[in-house]
Amino acid sequence: MSMAGSARADTIGVIGGGRMGGAIAQIFVSSGFDVLVVEPNAALRAGLPARIADICRARGQGDDCVQRVVTLETIDRALAVCALVIEAAPEKLELKQEIFETLGAVCGQTTILATNTSVIPVTAIGARTQHPARVVGTHFWNPPYAVRLVEVVQTASTSDATIEKTMALMTRVGQLPVHVKRDVPGFIGNRLQHALKREAIALVQSGVCDAQTVDFVIRNSFGARLGIMGTLEQSDLVGLNLTLDIHKVILSDLDRSVEPQQLLVDLVAAGKTGASVGEGFRTWNSDERKELQGRLDKALLSPRAQSAKE
Ligand SMILES: NC(=O)c1ccc[n+]([C@@H]2O[C@H](COP(=O)([O-])OP(=O)(O)OC[C@H]3O[C@@H](n4cnc5c(N)ncnc54)[C@H](O)[C@@H]3O)[C@@H](O)[C@H]2O)c1
Numbered sequence: 001m002s003m004a005g006s007a008r009a010d011t012i013g014v015i016g017g018g019r020m021g022g023a024i025a026q027i028f029v030s031s032g033f034d035v036l037v038v039e040p041n042a043a044l045r046a047g048l049p050a051r052i053a054d055i056c057r058a059r060g061q062g063d064d065c066v067q068r069v070v071t072l073e074t075i076d077r078a079l080a081v082c083a084l085v086i087e088a089a090p091e092k093l094e095l096k097q098e099i100f101e102t103l104g105a106v107c108g109q110t111t112i113l114a115t116n117t118s119v120i121p122v123t124a125i126g127a128r129t130q131h132p133a134r135v136v137g138t139h140f141w142n143p144p145y146a147v148r149l150v151e152v153v154q155t156a157s158t159s160d161a162t163i164e165k166t167m168a169l170m171t172r173v174g175q176l177p178v179h180v181k182r183d184v185p186g187f188i189g190n191r192l193q194h195a196l197k198r199e200a201i202a203l204v205q206s207g208v209c210d211a212q213t214v215d216f217v218i219r220n221s222f223g224a225r226l227g228i229m230g231t232l233e234q235s236d237l238v239g240l241n242l243t244l245d246i247h248k249v250i251l252s253d254l255d256r257s258v259e260p261q262q263l264l265v266d267l268v269a270a271g272k273t274g275a276s277v278g279e280g281f282r283t284w285n286s287d288e289r290k291e292l293q294g295r296l297d298k299a300l301l302s303p304r305a306q307s308a309k310e
Contacts (some may be wrong), residue, residue, distance in 0.1 A: 011083060012084045014037045015088060016090070017037045017098055026055040026056065029065045029068050031172065031174065053066050055143075073101045076077045076294055079107055080295060083111065084111065085111055086116055087104055087125075091118055092117075093120055098128075100127075101128040103186075104130050110134075112162055112166055114136050116138060118129065120186075123155040123156065123183050134159070135181070136153060137187065149177075151187040152170065153187055154182070194214065199255050201263055201264055205263040209283050255271065275289040
């Protein structure tokens with residue numbers, strides 16, 4: 001592919017070719033874009049085409065598109081041609097700020113500078129660029145080709161044109177963009193997910209039930225409905241007077257910890273960090289871990305799961 005010329009609508013950049021960056025690169029390259037991926041780790045850089053080809057096959061797509069992926073060791077002027085650059089480097093503020101400062105200096109005058117941060121405010125990440133109107137959050141979910149939502153986050157400085165162009169690009173590659181109108185930590189999805197997680201940990205910590213029971217209840221009660229009906233729709237459906245009556249009784253009793261709970265802190269301190277080491281909230285053997293991951297991947301890529309839930 002040619003690197004010459006000014007910004008091209010069909011070229012994007014990805015900073016960090018890890019779990020998320022590699023999958024984001026696959027989404028764009030399989031939709032006809034040329035993709036430049038910056039990955040400092042030589043082994044990961046060398047293995048990237050094979051990883052992208054694996055994702056193509058898992059999605060039932062051909063893998064010829066991998067030829068349009070170019071890998072780079074560091075951010076350089078080659079990225080000037082990109083319409084959009086998505087940063088998917090480790091979740092560290094200083095590092096992301098440095099990357100955005102460099103991107104602001106080397107990218108073209110119209111390149112949109114996006115971050116895939118999970119929870120860090122986008123405003124803080126873009127604080128050192130000279131181009132805050134072109135800085136935006138694009139929060140993909142894992143794996144992004146199967147869980148297709150992208151939260152497009154607008155800071156106080158992001159221009160409306162940046163939001164519109166970013167949303168259009170996400171739609172063009174088959175993702176499901178939503179506009180997050182204020183730059184709040186965790187955006188929409190992770191705020192909801194971690195509000196639930198805080199109460200889940202509190203229930204185990206206070207001895208109401210064990211971790212497996214929490215997850216069994218989620219999967220077999222309101223969780224069974226969630227893929228079809230959102231939580232606010234559900235309130236409307238049963239009537240808001242019921243939600244109001246319930247909230248009058250329950251809200252004052254829900255967990256309101258503003259620090260990580262002691263149970264979580266203690267597990268991590270004891271090295272019980274989850275399935276990969278055999279113990280976290282519950283114990284795991286390697287077969288159980290693989291079986292659950294396999295079942296999840298298969299279900300997420302099924303045609304039913306892939307239809308957008310309006
Ligand atoms: N994993 C998830 O489930 C998930 C979901 C949504 C968002 N995110 C966010 O996406 C980002 C990346 O997460 P990940 O899971 O892909 O992490 P990862 O560790 O798999 O990938 C990060 C990659 O960035 C590379 N890197 C390190 N320094 C760099 C630099 N200076 N320039 C360019 N690349 C550099 C690393 O070598 C690594 O390959 C994080 O901000 C994370 O919070 C992760």
